[in-house]
Amino acid sequence: MPQAGRIAEQSESAAFTPRQGDVLACALDLLVAGGEKALTTAGLARAANCSKESLYKWFGDRDGLLAAVITFQASKVRTPGNDTQAPSAEAYRDRLETFAQNLLEVLSGDVSLALNRLAIGQASRTEAPLGRLLIERGKRTVNARGQALLETGRRFGYLAFDDATDAYRTFYGLIVRDVHLRLMLGERLDGADAEFDAQARQAVEKFYRLFGTTRSG
Amino acid sequence: MPQAGRIAEQSESAAFTPRQGDVLACALDLLVAGGEKALTTAGLARAANCSKESLYKWFGDRDGLLAAVITFQASKVRTPGNDTQAPSAEAYRDRLETFAQNLLEVLSGDVSLALNRLAIGQASRTEAPLGRLLIERGKRTVNARGQALLETGRRFGYLAFDDATDAYRTFYGLIVRDVHLRLMLGERLDGADAEFDAQARQAVEKFYRLFGTTRSG
DNA sequence: TAGATGCCGAACCGTACGGTACGGTACCGA
């Protein structure tokens, strides 16, 4: 019944049966291990012990399969609910540092790197529907969460800025710098770059110097 | 005589005949237009009015061709010499803004995007020699130039920092933020994001608040 | 027990591409 295949449809109702989930997880493994070229229909069928016929029935064609992999992975991330309680200055700063550290951990994860590489590789042609999908499903939610976090800080007087989007972009830049690009190019992190907690602390420190108030301590 | 093909050798002596340069420029066009998949040996031979036999003689195999494209493009960038004259505070700040603007312009250029996409696509497998090459040939020189610029600022008392590399990374983060990634994913810049001069000014402004001295005005 | 459904596995087809071989041509030095 899923049929799917059309990306627009998949972005709305994305329910996969357990069996399909297993296959998609397997596809993700292949993708992580060897990039897009390593994800062939025959290879996936062999690795997942399923038939190519089922792949085409479920996902339509190869592009549909790729889109399904992305939405499948995105469906596994849950965004924590917004909070209304007033955190202390220290607690709030901790929240920022945790967010920063999480961001670094996520971006440096194998799965994230593989999917970003996939979307970027497709971005050259065909108006880049996969890139859109990845932005929509993954990046947007993270950004929204970060932005909400900053707005919480402003509401309680710890931060001062006019445009939350702009402030968040600066925060992002301070945290990520060129680390994401270097990882995508295949570089391995070493030394201080690999210590995400320290990097997160320093990024928050700088961010406070730009947007912190006296109340923020 | 070129023969090449082995990437290691190419990264040392990269002299291309004019004819080879024409062909590589043509390859670059194909790459920009349609991504890696659009750069086929037959297609390049047709577009460049040369024979496949020549391609294989000159570049060894397709990977050698890709590497040659990267080194060819990198050979066209010239890094301005280091200066010893003391610039005024205003002039130095201008230099930083110009650097920032140039960085944004370069990163958003079609050629840069195409080559980065290419290297990232290859980064999944084979220890990513192309990614290394791109970092070595392109990124490194830009970084060195930026870092030298910051050290100039420190020498003349406009900036204060311990680690120049670290300071430069922060500068980079403030300038680029997530713009590069969004471009690579196929997004088009609009509104304020597309005004590189304003973005550059704001980035330098923030950077001065983090690393500027009283002398820097 | 009989038909239907869903799926596996394997064989198959068409095409596109990397890489090679070869005939033909223009130029260059002896």
Next chain:
DNA sequence: TCGGTACCGTACCGTACGGTTCGGCATCTA
């Protein structure tokens, strides 16, 4: 004038992959 070199254009080969088809099996339902 002649051999050599470099190159173009094309035809060719092998393979890998996307996509289709089909036979067979297992499970479910009447």
